[in-house]
Amino acid sequence: MAGIFDCEADGPPDGGSRDLIGRSWESAELSRLLKRSRLVTVVGLGGAGKSALAADAAHRIARTCAPVVAVDMSGAHGVGQVFQALSRTSGDHETLLVLDNCERLLAASARALGQLLGEATGVTALVTSRRRLGTAGEAVLPLGPLRLDDAVRLLALRARQLGVRLSGGEEERVTAGRICLRLDCLPLAIGLAAGQLTGHTPRELLVRLSDAEASLALSGGPEVPERHRTLRHCHGRSHELCLAQERLLWARLSAFGGTFTRLAAEKVCADEQLPVEAIGHALDGLTAQGLLSRVNHRAELLRMPRTVQDYGAEWLARLGEETRLLERVLLWSRGLL
CATH class of the missing domain: 1.10.8 (Helicase, Ruva Protein; domain 3)
Incomplete structure (x- = not known):
């Protein structure tokens, strides 16, 4: 890491953001996706820098004199507000529409964007969300932590x-x-x-x-x-977006202290409240939000980020399950479960 403290925030030669550090590949990939797809969603854990990456892309496009319309969806509370926000976009010209923080209104945003992109052929949409929209034609760019x-x-x-x-x-x-x-x-x-x-x-x-x-x-x-x-606010927002079984599994997985297998999650965390057959779906839901990540791209080996563990551990204690889960993890580690 020698010399990194001396590195000034000089922007890249193509005019990217001076503060967007360590995202050269992601920035280039986002530019490529925006040329190939009319709907691109940047997904990742809260705090990963999705909004900053989207803003950087929007600034690049704006410098080409193309119209850019940016809408922060974090304050929208219903379908009507989604359609009202999208009404600011005209389909008569090549326009980039940036919808930031769409995770709380995924279904409404997907429906409104589907209608807009069908009617306004000149519009390209760039979305940031903790979950993908899941619509046809959507290109997804996962954004992980920095190196x-x-x-x-x-x-x-x-x-x-x-x-x-x-x-x-x-x-x-x-x-x-x-x-x-x-x-x-x-x-x-x-x-x-x-x-x-x-x-x-x-x-x-x-x-x-x-x-x-x-x-x-x-x-x-x-x-x-x-x-x-x-x-706590940041992870709390992700917690609100989870289904009930995902929230419960999040709390229980915090007992592992980091890395675990899908089989271990089933053995340690399953009970009447959280049947073993529901755990795979809950693991996929947590992974979709970036709350879990695959280790070395191995689907069976998962890792929970440290601060996500911290938040889950608070809920585990609040549920009164901390001692029981720690005991089950210990039994599993000794091959006794």
Whole structure:
């Protein structure tokens, strides 16, 4: 990671965002998809940077003098508001429509976009959501966490924007890397952590983050949207989007402390409330939101990000199941379950 603290936020040569660090491949892939499909959805865990990637693509297209209409759907509460938002788009010209944060109204957004794209042949839609729309012709770009070096560069940039310059010494670079790993290398979490560096050294911050409560309580200023005000807010929004069995499985999976197999999930988590035959579907639902990820692209081996575990563990304790699930994980690890 040598030298990354010294890297300025110089934008790429093609005029991309100066703050969009570590997303060169994703940016290029999004540009390619927008040329091939009239409906592209960027999906991923809350805080992964979907909105920033979409905004970067929109700015690139706007610089070509093509019309761009951007609509934040986070405040929409019904079908009528979805259609009202989409009515701002004219199909008479080549137009990019950006619908940001569609996850709370997926069905309504899919229906409205299907109608719009059928009538307005000049419109291309770019959607961000924690789940895909699931409509015909939809191209999907999954967005995961940053690579570690890029995450550390982003932490240094966000800290410098707040007037804190990291020294670049070996110990501080390692500490910064551990902070980013603790926060799953999520851009949102890294930005919130950088805000804490105005009052704490990196080492002090890392110690604070060893406490799950402290990591979930990382907060931004009033300019941060409420859904991203803390990691607890961010993961809480995903929790609201889950089905009841997905929420229960999320809580129980937190007992594994990271990586587990689908078979282990069935053996440890199944009971009358959560039948074994329902677990596969619930695992797929959590994976679709980025709350679980496949390890080395192996469908049978799954991993839950650390801060997602923290949130699930809070619910597990709230449900009164913490001791029972930890005991079952221990029995499973010893081959006794």
